[in-house]
Amino acid sequence: MRPTTPADSPPVIVVEGLTAGYGDLIILENVSFEVYPGEILVILGGSGCGKSTLMKNLIGLYKPLAGRVLIKGVDVNSHDETELRQLRRNVGVAFQSGALFGSMTIAENIALPLREYTTLAQETIDRLVRLKLSMVGLAGYDHHLPGELSGGMQKRVGLARALALDPAVVFFDEPSAGLDPVTGVELDLLIKDINAAMGTTMVVVTHELLSIFTIAHRVVMLDKGERGIIARGDPRYLREHSTDPRVWNFFNRQPSFSRGGENRYGQKNL
């Protein structure tokens, strides 16, 4: 269900002239882009470029200083409770470190959105929880507490919780960071499978190159100095053809700490 060309259906997420920051500190200025149905869009960039700030603005945790974010036509900072609830029902967010509720078991954590938004019988909820757990490779951990699981496992439970309602839009903050390489790849494949099977629109914040090339249909690259987007498009195309040295260096793993015109491998910087 991968979109053939992005423009053939109306976008799911529209970011219009977004300016974000904290107080007087502007991190992103006048950023605009769209995410189309069934697309996996990766937001990338070096440390401190505002990836997480952008993500928090996209999901409505922070209020933008200017501009707006629409998901399915609804402003994420809307004051209409019904509209917002409908929006939350259709949006899942997997946080960087899981953000599990420490006092609830794993099963209760995943069942929470199911209990809130559906009227399913307990038995069905239990089965759905087990299904989600088996999807992230953690079958059997139903009754454990988050504190009893490793960091990577907690993160995967967070992913399972974000997918509990099979939302139409899912946000992932660094899904494979801090996981062992095998589990990281498995998660990437799971993300791809879910996207392909249910046409879920996904926005992923990551800087793992392998992950980007595996899952991304399209990327948006942010830069700290520019306070905005410096590249967008297919990551494979950008790797080969970008003329911007910052973009080229990122995709070709070139260090950018200042050294004359040459990097430490003796190659000339573009």
Next chain:
Amino acid sequence: MALADNMTKTPADAAHCSVVAEGEQGREITLRLAGRISLDNRHLLAAKIKALLRHYAPHRLTVDLGGIEFLDSAGALLLVELEEVARTASLPCDFVRLSEASRRLLNLIDRQALAAPPLKALAPPGFLDQVGQITRTILHDFFALISFAGELLRALVQAFLHPQRVRWQYVLFYMKRVGVDALPILGMMSLLLGLVMAFMSSLQLKQLGATVFVSSLVAIAMVKELGPLLTAILVAGRSGSAFAAEIGTMMVNEEVDALVVMGFNPMHFLAAPKVLAAMVVVPLLSAYAILIGILGGIIVGVTLLDLTLFTYVNETRKAIDLFDLISSLFKSLVFAIIIAAVGCQRGFQVKGGAEAVGAFTTSAVVTGIFLIIVVDALFAIALHYIG
């Protein structure tokens, strides 16, 4: 666009799925599923399928998935369940005309994992288990407190032997936090306490014509008991809890582990400055509370009881002696150690997450106040015999 978008799942979706059975009763039938099968309408579909199977009681089942427009994982689970039902009834069951998307989704479902029991049973502990666990916790708590007291004592002795190694800037910081910042609220409370005590006692003493004793009553009560006690309870609530929460959060964030591996002694680094700061400022706070309390008494005495300022102060001076004051400030010093030590110790006990921080913060205040009352009683008995 907006919410009418075809990807939005609402209960109205119920109308967007259908199941039709074709075939003969008792023979082979085909179930044709169509539309959107999702979390919101799977229960309707499940009921319909169940009714159809009961009605037709087929020998062979073919499920045609060609008409499915959208299937989410809850819908896919329904198909897996249908397959299971068929298998238990030893009914041959085939899925035909799967779309690529549906096939991928069904492949994601690990049937073995669904059937496997959880690794850990969720059994509430029995009565004996609970008694045993509580006993163990209490004993463990007791030993932990003793060993903490020992370590703290060692850290304090070291601080006195090598004062240059104490992190004095933190001691000053906590002196401000525990002491200076508490002045307004403590002043307010002591003043009101002094006022109320003087006023209430004057109502009784007036009948005996002994209003002049209001001053000694307020003085003795504030100096011997209420001043140090009020201060200690306030500091336990304000600062004991803050110490526990601060160290507890550091435990959760592995900051304490980081200190250990960098060669710092957490007791020295985190607990000692807090305890030292409390030891300095809590007796001072007590003296302040006593003074303000007596001031409250003076206000009532001078304005309502026709006592002169000179008489009131003179009576107050006669009622208490230096020994009372010094023993009371020493008591405050002991309270300070208890509050700060319990706060830090509870903080170091935190394991797990946010909930544990809350539990141990509560425990820091409760244990702190409990120990203060016990020690206060011991002091009352000891001072009775010494004085």
